Amino acid sequence: MQVGKLCQKIMDVSEILTAVFGDSDSEVEEDNNVSLLPPPPPPSTPLLYKLFQVVSEDRQKLAWEKIEPVEGLWICQDFLSSQQQEVLLTAIQAEGWFLDPQHNQAMRFGQLPNWAIDLALLVRHAVSAYDDSSSTCCLNGNSEKSQITLEKSFRQPLTHQIVQREPLFDQMTVNSYEPGEGISDHVDLLRFEDGIAIVSLLSARVMTFTKLDSGNKVSEPIKSSSEFECLRKRNYSACQESCSKESLLSEVPIKVPILLLPGNLLLMSGEARYQWTHEIVGDEKHQLWNGSKLEQRRRISVTLRRLCPARD
Numbered sequence: 058m059q060v061g062k063l064c065q066k067i068m069d070v071s072e073i074l075t076a077v078f079g080d081s082d083s084e085v086e087e088d089n090n091v092s093l094l095p096p097p098p099p100p101s102t103p104l105l106y107k108l109f110q111v112v113s114e115d116r117q118k119l120a121w122e123k124i125e126p127v128e129g130l131w132i133c134q135d136f137l138s139s140q141q142q143e144v145l146l147t148a149i150q151a152e153g154w155f156l157d158p159q160h161n162q163a164m165r166f167g168q169l170p171n172w173a174i175d176l177a178l179l180v181r182h183a184v185s186a187y188d189d190s191s192s193t194c195c196l197n198g199n200s201e202k203s204q205i206t207l208e209k210s211f212r213q214p215l216t217h218q219i220v221q222r223e224p225l226f227d228q229m230t231v232n233s234y235e236p237g238e239g240i241s242d243h244v245d246l247l248r249f250e251d252g253i254a255i256v257s258l259l260s261a262r263v264m265t266f267t268k269l270d271s272g273n274k275v276s277e278p279i280k281s282s283s284e285f286e287c288l289r290k291r292n293y294s295a296c297q298e299s300c301s302k303e304s305l306l307s308e309v310p311i312k313v314p315i316l317l318l319p320g321n322l323l324l325m326s327g328e329a330r331y332q333w334t335h336e337i338v339g340d341e342k343h344q345l346w347n348g349s350k351l352e353q354r355r356r357i358s359v360t361l362r363r364l365c366p367a368r369d
């Protein structure tokens with residue numbers, strides 16, 4: 058959806074948001090009044106999630122696709138309906154992060170905004186929905202059952218252990234890309250646990266996964282957060298000194314391009330998370346998909362991750 062069209066719909070959606078989040082003016086006043094008190098706990102039943110459930114009721118079952126040959130990479134094409142995307146975009150817009158065109162990234166650690174908590178619940182819901190649909194095989198004995206359960210854990214979008222952890226995510230990065238902007242090839246910082254979700258909004262991009270050399274250790278890809286920060290940049294040359302991507306890749310890298318469309322959910326775990334880099338090539342007004350030019354407009358992505366426990 059175009060940003061312009063989105064703006065026209067904000068009035069419609071604002072009523073829903075007021076019902077969900079309350080009036081933002083009154084929230085500011087409350088914050089001022091209780092500034093010495095700890096912030097209120099999040100609602101036990103996130104309201105946006107309820108809204109998502111309502112608008113999802115008449116939708117078909119979610120279509121999951123395993124991306125071969127990247128083990129652990131899954132995409133859910135119809136994760137968010139267009140109405141859900143509008144609600145989510147309006148919530149992001151209400152944060153005011155991207156009012157200044159110079160700002161193209163926002164990060165949150167620990168307590169996430171309510172809409173992001175709800176988005177995380179939707180991710181869990183979507184993965185569980187896959188689980189249900191794939192558990193139709195006949196099982197006789199316990200041993201056979203556990204064997205199938207074990208095998209299934211490698212074939213589902215996220216393992217049971219990841220999808221049931223609490224919280225599922227406690228870190229969020231929202232990126233805004235203008236046409237021609239990208240993100241350099243990287244493996245997400247090892248300070249984040251396995252199991253990463255990316256939700257795409259507004260416009261399509263091709264994301265490319267590249268296999269790391271099998272000789273490389275998992276701990277090698279990115280060593281410092283400053284190295285990670287420089288990945289979020291306009292072009293490769295901006296951080297040539299600190300990025301060591303050349304040394305990470307095999308001489309003949311396997312490249313797997315993936316088309317990310319608005320409303321998609323991409324999940325990375327296992328090999329996809331640790332043994333492959335991912336990137337969106339910038340400096341191109343038109344990316345190519347199946348030989349055709351892909352029109353680029355602004356894209357927003359929401360990446361959800363969980364921090365590893367702090368070391369002593």
Ligand SMILES: O=C(O)CCC(=O)C(=O)O
Nearest residue numbers: 230232240245255358360
């Ligand atoms: O914007 C995206 O889709 C990817 C973002 C990403 O890879 C990251 O923030 O680590």
Ligand SMILES: [Fe+2]
Nearest residue numbers: 243244245335
């Ligand atoms: Fe990433």
